Each structure stands twice: as structure tokens, then as C-alpha cells.
Amino acid sequence: MSTTASSPTRNGSVVPNVTMRTVTVKGLLRNRGRFALTAVAVAMSVAFFASVLLLTTSLRGTAERDIAAANAGIESVIRGREFDGELDGGPGTQTPRYELRTDTLDQAAAAAPDATLVGISSTPATLTTSDGDIIVASGLRTRVETWVTDPALNTHHLVDGRPPQDPTEVVIERRLASAEGLAIGDSLGVATDRAAITATVTGIADFAAVAGSPTSALVFVSHDTNLLDPALLNRIVVAFDDSAASTADIETALADDAQTIVTGGADYVTELQRDAIQQTSFISTFLTFFAVIALIAGTTIIYNTFVISVAQRTKEIAMLRSIGARRSQILRSVLGEAALIGVIASTLGVAAGLVLYRGMVALFRAIGLSFLSTSPTYSLTSLMIPFAIGVAVTILSALMPARRAASVAPMEALRDQAVDSSRESRTRSIASYLLLAVTVTVAVAAFATGSGTYGLTATGAGLLALIVAGPLLVTFTSKTLGWLAARIGGEPGRIAKVNLSRNPRRSASTSFSLSLGLGLMVMFTAIAASFSGGVADDIEAGLNADTVLTPVATGGPGGTTLALPDDLVTAVADTQGVVASTSLDLATGSVDDKPNLIGLVDPASFAELYDADTTAGSIAELSDGDIAVSEAAELSIGDTVTVAFTDGDTATLTVSAVFTRAIPTPDESPQYIIDRATAPDLDTTTVTVLATTDQTTSTNDTLEAAARQAGAVQVLTKTEYVDSVSSGSNDFRNFVYALLGVALLISLVGIANTSMMSINERRREIGVMRAIGTTAQQVRSIIRVESVLLAVHGCLLGIGLGLGAAASLIALLGGNEGLNLLIPWQSMAILAVSGVIAGAAASAWPAWKGSRADMLDAIASE
């Protein structure tokens, strides 16, 4: 079948061959404006989906390829054994390992003569420029590691310069160099909990094919550095070379040491790959989730467009039917239209996806989620899948409208101009009222009982109600909010109110995606606020110190806990004007065989500066052999727990205090606190220093100077500290916002699209209104108010559902941690206002277009 094949008649004139396909294609071309926004929406959804898929494939590809390449020369690895079980915490939380000491290196070396064994030390570090500014390193965790001189055992290779040869020289990763504009010969401040030095960059290194290691930004130092503890190793890497020994020999030699583990090179690579993929799978799942949300938003737009366009073409379709087009031909024609739009938009979308992918990589870097330094892997599948999904979704969304088109009777051609006066079906009305009733009843029950299960049921029912009872809700909004709009906006407001409810089904499906996107935003915001807000409230209530020293966070979510150097603790204590000071150390260990964070304090001074609100016992009276536990641990005074530390020691401790407040740390709050004397030799991380001072400028200056000396440490007042805690998860929230922003943007294109199509439909009507004295300004107001009402409607429902979901989840998950729902009013207000502004923005073009409707054209007799 050809669209344009024509056959000449005997006398030379050309008889065009008009097929159904000609009608479809020509119709589409004539109405391309109508479908432009739909195509944009499809393209946006596909682009988002494609970029997510590219990103996840690339992450995976990098993980597998680069890790294998970088570790190719390593034949055996010795590390501290992992504690059994998983440590609670966010993504990227590593299971704690026992410490690895240099004597293990000697033991292993003896078992494998002639082999090359290199002990690598590694510790978190903060980097500062020569101006003293802290280097954030794209949110990566910055670490100092020993430079391995044997190229086979070094995961990195020099691309420029030379290895570090003395304690003042460092080699840095290339991405660090390019991001921070560092070059060979530049000086760089490096601080760990052992020392702070000013080093000179002597070389630049790459990890395998890419410019950086998987999870950290590394700075390499020579073996004789004072930044690292010489006795403490991160891992020992082995190349057997000409040695007759093997991994098994080392394993045998270390068999008695239960705290070390020996892994063969291939297994080690597999393990690293698995870890890396696991880290990325979190983000992949997360991204895919948002891609699906974006797709749903896109689907509702396509659906709407076709519903409207079929309604507008009822006459045309009826005419085609009356001159002999079969139902199946009409169905195919509409679906063909959808397929054509799907193909064009998806092609554009995939292309835009490639661009968006680049942007997303940059975004992740910027907000600190560069789990992997990605080099793009453009696979055909990651481009074909979004394309296919885009086309399929477009066709499927058009299916129902297409069936409606096919059911148009030829008689309709004779009827007057179609005004959609379709009443909701009885079944739908009954289902709507039923669902709303269930939602309200269960929600009331949830409020009354505080049950998360009820709450979640109510939220689920509410979501279902949003779909089924959407038209009913729109009518309600039109009556209530519309009344308000009419009061404020006068006649244009009143007309907008009427217009909103004249096609409730269309309005409902338009606002649905907005509700969904905004609801999710609200849910994440409220949950995040409840978590950090609860901690902030605790700290505000419990903190008796006026000054807090805490590391500047340089990592992203789940990020770095940098250690405060021991020198700093002493310096604060010795500062004149400091009345009292105490420090909090963290260690990982296992409590009753479950990995956990453990806080180490000097009980008396800590209890003086921080009131953890004990319900039983007292932290101040904690002594060697005792342990204070958080309420959430569900232990009572007198219970005993067995604690294993990373240095191999174990201790049986008796619960002597139960506290309820969160402990002030930069990150996760420990549920166990012990006297520092219980584990005097343990390598711990000092995370917080609390002090009461005379609050004079000179004291503060001294503390500031000490903090600067120590590297990335900030000196905060109590208020500043509490604020910093409550905004703790802002990075994560912003990340979620950025993703949901895409979904919201698509919903707004949807509002613009529906608005635009309604304007086209109402061109005549607008012309009449203009003729009888409605100013262009008033026409714009009407269209704008309609959009804003729809946006507010969508926002309100979204906020309601989001809060419901958040409250329910908090009740379900946070119950045993004493979490309460904190409604972030400020964020809610910002979201709601943005919704209104966005609604107005979405109507800008339709409003302009509507106000320019040609009166004569509109009122001309048919």
C-alpha cells in the first residue's frame, strides 16, 4: 500500500490514490501543532529512561571492566576478616573488618619466599588547597594510601610525573587534578587523624582505563609517610612471580589467625566487582523507579492528547465512516498516528537521552554520588529498549481513545458540534464514592490508632481513589477552590471554575501525574525531615556545650566520617577559656555478633556536656565493664552483651544505663556507648569534640586556629550545630528533587498540553467572548486560573497522599527508633507555591495563544 501512488487517466489527468494511510499521515501533518507537546512529553520520558539505562549499564560496565584490569596483577590478597552480618546504615556502608597488622605481613612473607608482598595502609583524609580551602573532590571520599612501587601490584599507573619519594611528596588521581586544577609541583594540604602536612604533587595517576578509583579519590604517599599508622594495614597484595608458593600456602600459614582472610586474585576481583555492582544497584533501582514515574507522567499526557483529539475529530471520523471506512480502519488509523508519533518522539528522546546522560553523570559528581567514575558504555540495548518502550507506551496509551474513535457512529457526522457532555458511568460513580469512603474511614482509623498499616492502606486506597474518583475530586475542587477563585478573580475566575469541571475526566488525568510526582517529593521530604529533625531535636535538648567541633563533610550521602586528630582534642582541652571539653570516638565492632557502631567516651565529662536522657542508670557513672545502650536496642539494666572489637579483643559488658536521645555524630548515631577505658588500645575515630567556653572572641579564635591546623574541621555554636544536623540529609533530598523534577516537568508539559488542546477546542468560544467584550487580558486570566486551579488541585492531593505515605512509613519503620513524623512546613509551602507558579507558567503559552484567537475566524458561520 502506498500513500501517494497515483494513476493517470486516459486523458492525462491524475487520479490520486487516497488510502486510509494517506488520511492518517495528512491528518497528522495538518495537526502537527496539536501533537508537538505530546511528542515533547514522550521524548522527555524516553530521554530520561534512556539516560538512566545508559548510566546503569555504564556503571556496571565500568565496575566489571576496570576493576578486572586494575587488579590483574594481584594474585593474592590478605585482609582483616569481616564481622559476620551487616552493619546498619545507608548505601555504601562497609561491613567492619578486623584490623590487619604488619606482623601478618611478616608471617605471610615467610610462607611465600621470593613472592612480592606489599602492605598497603589507607585512611580517610581531608585535602586543602594552598589557600586553605577544603577540596570536596566531587563528593568522593578522599583517602590517603601507600603508593605501591611494583606496577603489577598497583591498581593505578602514573600518567605523568614520578612516584612520591619522601614524606612531603604525593601522587594524586587525575580526576582530582583536573577537577581542582592541580598540577605537578603544586602544593596540597593533606590531613589525617595522625598528621597534617603540606605536600608537593609529584605525579598524576589513573585507575585502570579511567581517571579514578571506584569509590574514593586517592592521594598516594610514600612508605615513610607520617600520615598513616605504619603498624596498621588496609590490605596486603601479593604477586607470586617466580615463587613456588601459592595462595593456599599463605592461607595455611595464617590458618591460626581467625582475624585475617586470604583471597585468591580472581576471587578478589569478583568480590570487588560484586561490591561495586551492589553499590550501583541501589542507585540503578532508584533511578529506574523515577524513570517509571516519568513514563507514567508521559503516558497520561499521550492518553489525554488522543482522547481530546478523537473528541475533536468526531465529525471527521463519522464522515469517514459514512463514506465507507470500516471500524478497524479507523482503529488502525488512530493507532498508526500514535505509532508515528511514538517513533519520531522516541528517536528524539533517545538522542536527548545521550545528552541527558552526560548531564546526569555531572549531576552525580556534583552532589556526591559518584560511586564509580564512569566511562560511557553505549550499548545498542540501552538505546533500543527505551526506544521500544517509548513506541509501545505511545501506542498502548492511544489504544483506549482509538477504540472510542472506532465506535463513532456515522450518524455523528450530522450532529451539532460535539460538546463533551459524557456523564460518568454509574459503576464509576459508585466505585468513586466507595473508594473515597474507604480512604477516609481507614485514614481516620489510622489517626485514631496511630497504626502505620492502616495509614499505608489508606494511602493505597487514596492513590486508587485518585485514579478512579479523579473526576469527582476535580468537580469538588472546582466547587470549593473555584469558588475562591471566583471570589478573588471575579468573572474570569468564575468562568475558569466552570471550565475546570466541564471535562472532569480530562482534568483528573492531567493532574494525576502532578499529584504522583509531588506526592513522592513530599513523602521523601517528610521522611528525611523526620529522621534528621528527630536527631536535631534530641541534640538541641541534650547538648549542654556551647561549642562543637566537627569534621567538614566532604563526602556525599552516607559519606565520609573523617577523624578529628588527637592533637585537636588536646588543643581544645588546653585552650585558655575552655571550661570543659570532651570528645566522642566511634569504633565499629560487633555487639552480640551483630556489627554495630560503638561510641567511646570519658563518661563523666561526656555526661556533663551531653545529656542523653537516661531512663535508667547514668552515663556519668559508666565504668570499665559497663555499657550504655539506646532505648532502641531493647535491653535492660543488668543484661550482658558480648562486644568484639576490630583489634580482636572481646569483652562481656553489663548494661548499666539506657538512654533515649541520639548521640551527636556527623553521621550515624551509635546505639552503644562504653567507657574509653574498656578498649584503651583500639584504633578509633574521633568524630565530635564538645566544649563549654567562656565565649570570648579570643577563645573562639584559638579554637578556630586549632581547627584550621587540623584540616577540615569546623567550629560551630550550639545553634549552628543543631541547624547543620537538621539539614543533614539535604544532599539526598536535593538528589531526589532533581529526579522528581524531571517527572514534574513532564506533568507540567501535560498541563500545558491539555490546556493548549482545550484552547484549540474552544477557539470559537473564545472568539465569541472576545466579541461580546472580554478583553485579551481577561481571556489570559481565565486560562491561567484554570491551569493554576488544576495545578493546585494536583498539588493538594499529592501533598495529602505524600504526607499520608510518610506518616505511615514512619509509624511502620521508625516506631522502634522513637521517630515521629515531622512535617517540614517550609518545604511543603515551597512545593505548593512552586506548584502554583509552575501551573501558571505551564499556561503561559496556551494563554497567549488563546488571547490571540481570531474573533472573525471563530464566529464565522459554518
Next chain:
Amino acid sequence: MPDAARSCGADCSDMIPVDRLATACTSTPTAPAAAAVRNASKIYGSGDSEVRALDDVTVSFESGRFTAIMGPSGSGKSTLMHCAAGLDRLTSGTATIAGTDLESLSDRDLTLLRREKVGFIFQSFNLLPALTAAENIVLPVTIGGNAVDTGTFDRVVDVLGIRSRLDHRPSELSGGQQQRVAVARALVSRPAIIFGDEPTGNLDSQTGAEILSFMQHTVRATGQTIAMVTHDPSAAAYADRVIFVKDGQVVDEMLAPTADRVYDLMKAITR
């Protein structure tokens, strides 16, 4: 807008009930023009595709009179009405409504002028489908934020016999009922002039005749000014005066028309 510019008909109907108006206004021999165009030209396109829809036309629609504009298809009669009503702008010449020069007005002021001084009755009724009959009727007044004169509203609604239909949507009304609502809409703001564009073109002849006699009655009883474009000689016969337009020019004029005379003249013109 100076008050003096308002038409006599509009002023009178302010205070005097419909039935007692007959002699008060229409007897004025040289009524001022409710709307007029002078040396009006309207040119579409340029160069070869130039179409001269109006060619130096001068017409005035006197207050308190019912004028019909007739002409064959493409004669320019609709363009004349559009320009005189302030829906379209002239290429050259002047158009005035109630003494106000339209060409000098901004789009906004022109809209406000239409709102206050002009009523429309269209062939396809053009009621807003989302609004009820009552809401449609009062729209020209309320859109300006003004209160509807309930006396005028009641009178118009009762005279047109649409009281029982006020709460219905246009889709629930017959064509005749819809056009009555449209007529009510045009009357309720008591405009200086009402323009009709084939107001009976979509109605059966009996309903059309009812509407036309009502229009005629309104002019005679209240001094309302009406100008109506039509191609139907029997519709034109309801007017006080018929203007004949051909090729963008006014070619003839007839007072006290009858259907037969109009028909004959039309035939003569189109020949």
C-alpha cells in the same frame, strides 16, 4: 464615553417600560448614527492576491432603526458588519460607534467599547456551552464586573419567553431557544447597537420569523438600534431600511422594504 453620545433608544429604555416607548423615540426624524463608517476600505493580502473587500464605503446606522445589509456571497457585507462593529479594523477610512472613533482605540479599549455599546447575534448562536442560559445572558455585563440590572433582565427574559429555560445548558436547548438566549444576551447590556450576522440562518422559517418580529418589535418599542447581515429577502423585509452591497461598495438602498421588492432588487444587482 460622553453621555451625549449614547443613543436615544438606550437612554429612554433606562426608565420607560417597553410598551410605552413607541412614540417617544422612533419619531425622531434625523436620528444620530449609533454606528457609522466613512470612506471605509478593507484590503486583504497585497499585490496580485489583493482583495478589496470594502471599497470606499460610507454608511451610517441611525439610532432606533433596524437596518438590513444585503448582498451576494463575497460582496463584502460581512466585512462591513465586522468593521462597523469593531471586530475588525479598516485599512483606511473611519468607523465610529456611539460617536467614538474606533481606529484610534487600543485593542483593550475597543473591547471595552464593544462590551458597553455593542451586542451580537450570530448565525450559529455561539453560546458558551459550559454556562447556563442565564449565565450566558448576563455574561457581557458581568465580564466587566458590573451588576446586572434585574429589571432589564426580567423584562428581556419574559418577553423572549425563556424563563423556564434559564438553568439549562445550551446543549439542552433547541435552536430557537438558543437564539432567543443569544438575543437576550445582546439586549441585556442595553447596547447602542446590536449587530446580527444571519441571525435566522440556522433556524426553521417559523422560528426565524418569530425572532425577526421580536427584533423588529424591540426596535419599534424601545428604540434599540439593530443592523443585520442577511441574504434572505424575507428576513430583510423586517427591517426599516435595506442596504445593498456588491463588490465592496454600497450599490443601493431601500426604505420600508417588502420581501418581493428586496428579491427583485437583489436579482437586478446580481445580474
